[in-house]
Amino acid sequence: QVQLVESGGGLVQPGGSTRLSCVGSGMFFRFYTMGWYRQAPGKQRELVASITSASVRDFAESVKGRFTISRDTIKNTLYLQMNSLKPEDTAVYYCNAREKNAWGQGTQVTVSS
Numbered sequence: 001q002v003q004l005v006e007s008g009g010g011l012v013q014p015g016g017s018t019r020l021s022c023v024g025s026g027m028f029f030r031f032y033t034m035g036w037y038r039q040a041p042g043k044q045r046e047l048v049a050s051i052t053s054a055s056v057r058d059f060a061e062s063v064k065g066r067f068t069i070s071r072d073t074i075k076n077t078l079y080l081q082m083n084s085l086k087p088e089d090t091a092v093y094y095c096n097a098r099e100k101n102a103w104g105q106g107t108q109v110t111v112s113s
Contacts, residue, residue, distance in 0.1 A: 002026040002102040004095045009107030012085050016111075022078040022095030022104055030073040033098040036080045038091035038109075045094070049080060062088075085111045 008020040020036065035050035049069040050058045057069055068081045078095055090111050095104035 002097060002100050004097065004102055004104035006093065006095050006104040006107040009093060009109045011110045011112065012082075013113055014085060014087060014111055016085050017081070017083045018085070018109065019082065020080040020093055020095075020107060020109070022080075024076050024078070024095075024097070027097060027100055027102070028073070029071050029076050029078060029097075032100060034069075034071060034078045035096045035098060036069060036078070037094045037096055038089075039094070039106075040088075040091040043091075048093070050098070051078075082109070085109075087111045 003025045004022055006020060006022045012018050031053050033050055033052045036048040037045050038048050039045040048060050048063055049067055051069050066084045070079045092106040092108050094106045
């Protein structure tokens with residue numbers, strides 16, 4: 001059974017940084033496409049960033065140059081480094097294993113002064 005658990009959200013000031021983590025069990029991240037999605041109130045869930053098994057990365061236009069995605073294959077952990085945060089980045093962020101169609105429970109990120 002695949003389980004994904006996110007952590008690292010919270011309240012961040014505009015212009016600040018934070019890092020999200022997603023620890024997985026029941027699968028090995030390095031064999032699958034892993035991604036971060038977010039959903040703001042009243043909006044659809046959207047892809048923020050993804051990384052394939054071949055380490056090809058993709059980013060939403062709105063976060064390019066500010067967010068990076070990485071993984072630690074030893075720890076089976078996915079990361080999302082978020083820099084230069086803006087209020088519009090406020091959302092619940094979800095970890096996803098695409099081919100497994102598995103989701104974490106989400107972690108709230110609020111960007112506000």
